[in-house]
Amino acid sequence: MNPGPSKVELNDQTDVGSYFVATYPPFSVWSAEAVDRDARPALASTADGSVPLGVYLHIPFCRKRCHFCYFRVYTDKNAQEVQQYLDVLAREWELYAQQKAVAGRRVDFVYFGGGTPSFLSTQQLQSLAARLSAVASWRDAEEVTFECEPGTLTETKLAAIRNLGVTRLSLGIENFDDRILELNGRAHRSPEIGQAFRYARSLAFPQINIDLIAGMLGETEENWRDCIRKTLALEPDSVTIYQMELPYNTTISKDLLRGTKVFAEPVVNWATKRRWVGEAFEALERAGYHVRSAYTAVRDPSRTKFLYTDRLWQGADMVGLGVASFGHVNGVHMQNADTWESYSAAVGRGDLPLNRAYRPTHDERMIRELVLQLKLGSVRPSYFRNKYGVDLLDRFRDELASLSREGSLQEASNERIALTREGLLRVDVLLPRFFHPEHVGIRYT
Numbered sequence: 001m002n003p004g005p006s007k008v009e010l011n012d013q014t015d016v017g018s019y020f021v022a023t024y025p026p027f028s029v030w031s032a033e034a035v036d037r038d039a040r041p042a043l044a045s046t047a048d049g050s051v052p053l054g055v056y057l058h059i060p061f062c063r064k065r066c067h068f069c070y071f072r073v074y075t076d077k078n079a080q081e082v083q084q085y086l087d088v089l090a091r092e093w094e095l096y097a098q099q100k101a102v103a104g105r106r107v108d109f110v111y112f113g114g115g116t117p118s119f120l121s122t123q124q125l126q127s128l129a130a131r132l133s134a135v136a137s138w139r140d141a142e143e144v145t146f147e148c149e150p151g152t153l154t155e156t157k158l159a160a161i162r163n164l165g166v167t168r169l170s171l172g173i174e175n176f177d178d179r180i181l182e183l184n185g186r187a188h189r190s191p192e193i194g195q196a197f198r199y200a201r202s203l204a205f206p207q208i209n210i211d212l213i214a215g216m217l218g219e220t221e222e223n224w225r226d227c228i229r230k231t232l233a234l235e236p237d238s239v240t241i242y243q244m245e246l247p248y249n250t251t252i253s254k255d256l257l258r259g260t261k262v263f264a265e266p267v268v269n270w271a272t273k274r275r276w277v278g279e280a281f282e283a284l285e286r287a288g289y290h291v292r293s294a295y296t297a298v299r300d301p302s303r304t305k306f307l308y309t310d311r312l313w314q315g316a317d318m319v320g321l322g323v324a325s326f327g328h329v330n331g332v333h334m335q336n337a338d339t340w341e342s343y344s345a346a347v348g349r350g351d352l353p354l355n356r357a358y359r360p361t362h363d364e365r366m367i368r369e370l371v372l373q374l375k376l377g378s379v380r381p382s383y384f385r386n387k388y389g390v391d392l393l394d395r396f397r398d399e400l401a402s403l404s405r406e407g408s409l410q411e412a413s414n415e416r417i418a419l420t421r422e423g424l425l426r427v428d429v430l431l432p433r434f435f436h437p438e439h440v441g442i443r444y445t
């Protein structure tokens with residue numbers, strides 16, 4: 001294993017490049033050849049029915065493209081094109097439901113992500129939900145998450161979203177200050193935040209989550225404290241805070257790489273972003289919240305769960321529907337075609353629109369679970385012993401020692417391996433040391 005420092009550790013500036021670890025091995029080693037060799041046979045074979053199954057739906061529309069966005073989104077599609085996309089999405093789910101690895105399995109969790117799922121009209125949402133659930137119902141799903149942009153929500157639309165069986169409404173607030181929202185290209189403004197939140201509360205969603213980003217362009221100490229105060233005043237059930245990063249395909253990254261200097265305001269360094277998230281967590285803890293991962297605090301852990309991440313981080317299956325979506329079924333990682341045209345054309349031919357795939361080895365699956373579960377702040381060695389027959393303390397002796405030297409490790413015992421708060425706040429930087437040597441220092445996506 002290579003315990004060498006990553007780029008972020010060597011240089012604390014927010015440079016262009018990927019920081020967030022979403023899976024393992026890195027996407028860059030997934031290949032087109034593995035689609036026919038591994039993904040299609042995996043889908044055509046019976047899967048282990050005891051493994052939970054989720055469905056992710058990518059709704060790739062937004063009112064505006066945020067300057068820090070790195071997702072496949074469209075801001076120029078008309079109502080007819082949106083409807084065509086939804087038809088393709090429904091057809092794709094029909095194709096998946098015919099695969100042996102998926103057919104007849106209960107859907108345990110559903111995630112409407114994007115893009116902006118709340119960009120869809122009430123009527124589009126209702127007809128999409130009716131078509132999807134006619135193929136396989138998600139009424140028994142334990143969790144249905146729906147991402148929203150505050151400026152797209154009306155009371156009627158929110159009521160329709162609640163009627164879809166949504167259990168967690170995730171409000172992409174990101175920041176409460178209009179100047180910062182404007183500087184970063186966000187579509188919504190502060191008056192829409194309070195209004196959307198009040199509507200959502202009145203409809204009694206079981207969980208309302210607020211998303212914030214630490215370190216948006218133009219962020220200041222004073223404004224960040226104000227964002228924390230305003231978040232606490234709303235009393236959300238959970239708060240998710242990401243640290244601003246600059247993957248290659250964001251508008252800000254392109255500006256930095258070309259030296260065009262359109263964006264005069266810098267993104268603060270990683271130490272400042274970590275401190276801001278740390279201060280937010282402390283304020284939330286003083287208000288009675290519990291930090292449950294590197295990104296999330298919840299008010300009542302006994303009733304507020306994040307099954308989507310928990311299940312995925314424990315190796316659940318997930319069908320990824322939509323352009324450029326990611327999935328994992330029956331032991332194989334897979335990603336859909338990443339352009340509108342190629343995605344729609346494949347589904348139109350009656351093909352699963354897969355673009356690249358990767359079958360992780362037993363050891364790579366173990367590493368994937370380890371690095372993802374470390375984002376919760378601690379892992380149980382007994383879980384890995386029982387599931388993978390590996391002794392983490394022995395296998396990763398050098399890596400754990402390096403974490404300890406850096407002040408990132410709180411405990412490494414047979415009971416648990418736990419990170420310090422400082423380690424948790426920089427967890428994504430710490431994880432590559434657990435990767436196989438050939439996966440360290442390579443392009444992530």
Ligand code: SF4
Nearest residue numbers: 062065066069114115
């Ligand atoms: S709302 Fe989200 S998906 Fe849409 S452009 Fe902004 S960051 Fe990207």
